[in-house]
Every structure is written in structure tokens, then in C-alpha cells.
Amino acid sequence: MEKVYLCKATDLEANQVKKIENNKFGDIAVYNLGGQFYATADLCTHATASLAEGDIEDDMIVCPVHWGMFHIPSGEAQGFPCESDLQTYPVEVVGDEVFAVIDVNENIIAKA
């Protein structure tokens, strides 16, 4: 297990998403859904796109390129063109700091 620092909780407003660069595990998207924080891989599983540039609609992230959707809490792909689920990471909030908890054994580096 590795704890990866993402951002300060106060730096991410409600219903916003932010991309955190990470060379080891691949870039991470961190979300604030009404005060609850989530983290997923930032790269869309369909084509090259940073999900952090997409729009949040309820608890979905809409990819900015082909508008495919993933369920943020579960990473579940919602249908064509997004058919492979998105990697999600458990989140820990310690004080004002938001971390992703990444299982080093499971998470090989995402394709760049």
C-alpha cells in the first residue's frame, strides 16, 4: 500500500475535479462530490483524454472527448465508447490533506 498525496481538501470545491500528475501509477483524477472525495485514473479507458477536463454530472464524469461516462465512486463504464471500467482508488482525508491509497501490487503503471 502506498499513500499518494493528492491535494488540500480546501483547494477542491464541491463538484470539481482536478488532475494530479503521477509518473508511477499514472495521472490521478481527484473529485469532490458534495464534500465526499474520490480518486480515479485520469486517463479515459477509451481514447487519449484527461477526465479532469470533463464535466461532472451528478456522480458521473463525462469524458471531454467522446462524452462517454464513468460512475465516479465505482469507476464503472456506462457504455459505448467507454466499455472498460476506470481504476478507482480509496481515498483518505487526513486533516486538510487528501490521499489516494494505492495497492502497489495491483496497480501497474497506467499507459502513458
Place this chain on the structure above:
Amino acid sequence: MSNIIKTLDATDCLEGIESVCDIESGRISGKIFYDQKIYEQELEKVFARCWLFVGHDSQIKKTGDYITTTMGEDEVIVIRQKSGGVKVLLNACPHRGNKVCFSESGSTRGFICNYHGWSFNVEGNLTGQHESGIYEDSNFDKSKWGLKEVAKVASYKGLIFATFDPESPSLEEYLGPMTWYLDALFDNQEGGTEFVGGCIRSTYECNWKIAAENFVGDILHAGWTHDSAARAMLGGAVSKVSDFEESYSVNWNGHGYEFALDTVGNVAVLGDSQLNKYLHTIKPSVAERLGDFRSNMIGSVSSCTIFPNFSFLAGQNTVRIWQPRGPNKIELFTWVVVNKSASQDIKDRWRKGAMMTFSPTGVFEMDDGENWEYCTKTAKGKVTAKQDLYIGLGMDSYLEDTDLPGNVYKGQLNEANSRAYYQRWQDLLQSKSWADVPNRNKGKAEVEK
């Protein structure tokens, strides 16, 4: 980003084009309404060069709001930017050319091509594709392959115009003093205007010029062509235009506005007294804003065309584009314009009134369509097309001594604007560049304050 459009190389002018109109003698030839070669030249030398009306600010209020229309036969998307500006983009994917937007209007994040999944954002920039890996392996530079942007976009009082030609004069210079007259409809109240309802679309088997020219300066037809329609709407005949004490035909760069100063002659044909009343109610404030003269034009017997194919009627408040679809076919896009500050009831009355009169089933529109289709179809006959058509009314009616801006002619029963319209058309077809287009304006370019 290099999404700027490639412009056309000017082809040689069509042989014999100098003889199809002899404006000084007051004659044109029917050939100009039914000739494929002339039409091809028009797409290049008129529609790919002139400023064309593409929409109204009120149709695209927030970022990502768009409408689709055409500039000549070129399909375009008119879309509001984050910056507040407007872009006009070719509605064609730069991969295989497929159309990327199929709806008339909407609000969107961008456009995704159905063919290979190329995706474009509101700015028209290419943001990605399906199977993006293969593009990355091919060193594809996506910054070079966005939707192509037209050369220039500009607006006047909410009316958005665009041109494919980077060499065209500015919109301000192009419209010249016609803007002074446009204000009578488009800026007669604080807050300006908006389009109400949707776009009414129809087709006619007529040449685009015959329709545009009707609005540039032909009130002459109304008393005869529209007699029965007027009786249905008004319970009596159309105003006898020759009875008006004062009326004018004004033109500039081929644009033309013919008008009387009777305030409500046009609005009256909608058959709704509440609309007449509205214009009478706002008239004093219009006089304060624009002066007495133009306060008499807010719904008077009048019509206008901005060259080449944007027309409107103050009073009926119908605004339209005669979209060319070949030498003998047009697609007509019509909208209803109202003052933003008017009540919802007044806006609805105008929308309904315009539908009753100037829509595909409108009582006046049907009259016009029949005439225009046969003005076009007779020219299918080779011999008929060769014959002269008379366009010489009001030949000596130019007014030297007037304070009014533009080229001003006495009386609206006058073919001066029609002549100026066809002259401009012929000048453009005979000119390989804007520098070659003769300046035939002789009136005041600016309004004396």
C-alpha cells in the same frame, strides 16, 4: 491552432457576363435566373466574398449555444465562445469531410463526427479521436486539424455576419450608411431585438436573386399581387402606394431599402390591432432615440435587402435569408424579430402574425412564391432567356439635395434599388478582386449629425 480556412483562387470572369445586364438602359436578361455557369460564378464571386447574415445574437446566448446555417451552399456552424465572441466553423470534418452537426440549433460541448469519432470542442479544435493510439503512432498533429473557421465574423446591432474572404472590406464599410436605416427596426428601443420562435424553412423553385430583389426595392407588386391576401387580412386593399406624399428608395453597395413614412402600413397586414397600437405607443420614444424621420419607419410600408441575400420587412418583422440551392432553387430561412423590451403577448402576436402572412402557408408568401417560380422557369427556354427584361422605372429620380444618407431616390414605386442591386451583382461577377469592384455610390456615406 491553424484552423483558418483556405480561400478560393479567383477564376476568370465569365465570357459575356457584361452583356446580361445593361443597367443604364434599364434592362436585364432572363438568363441570369437560369444558368448553371452563372450560378457557379455566383457561389465564388458573390457568396464566397460578401458578408453574409448567419444569425442573431439572441439565438446563441451562452457558451456552446449554436445554430447551423449555410453561407451560399457551404454549411456552417455559428457558435458562442467562452470569450463571448462568435465563431463560424465549416460543418465538415477535416478527415473525410462528413457533416459533424445535423441539428438546426442547440447547446453543446462540441461536435463528434459520426464517421471516425473525431471530436471538436466549442472552439472547433480537435480534441481527440476513437483509436487515438494510431494517430499518436503516426505523429499526427491534432492542432492542425480543427474545424475550419471562416475568415471574418462581425455583428451590427445583434445581426451576425460572416465572410469567407479575408480581403473583403470591413462589415462597417460593407454596410455603409444602410445601418442608419437598419436602426429603424433593429434599434428602435433600449435593449435591441431578439428572434422569437424557431426558424421557418421552406423551398422554392426560383432563383435567389428574384426574391432578394423583390425585397430590395419592389413594393410595386404589392397592390396587384397581394390584393386578395390583403383583403383577407385587412378587409380591404393594400395601401395605394402612389398616394403616399413622401417615400424613398435608398441604396448602397447593392443593398436597398424602400420605404414610406406611414408608420404602420406594413404591420397592419398582420391583421392584429394590438400590434398597430404597440407601434403607436412606442413611437414617441423612437422619435426621441432616432429622430422623427425614422420613427415613421418602424412599421411602415417598406422592405429591405442587404446584398446579397438577407432581407426583412419592418412591421411584419419577418427576417429572412434566400439560400441559393442551384440556379433555380432556394431554401428560405425565416425568423421573426421583436423588440426585447416588448411584452410576451406582443412577441407572441408578432410570431403568429408573421406565420399567417410570411411563412410557407402565409397568405402573402404564397402569392410571391408563385410569381418568383415562374419568373425563373420561363428562363429555362433558351430563346426566352435571351430576351430583355425591363427594369427602368424611376430612371431620373435621384435626389441630389437631401440630408438622408446613401444613394437616395424619390419614391418607393421605383426600380432604382433593383437596378443598383443587379449592378452590384454584375460588378462582382466582373471583378476578380475587391479592388476591381467599382464604387458606384454617389450619396452621403455618413449621417450628418
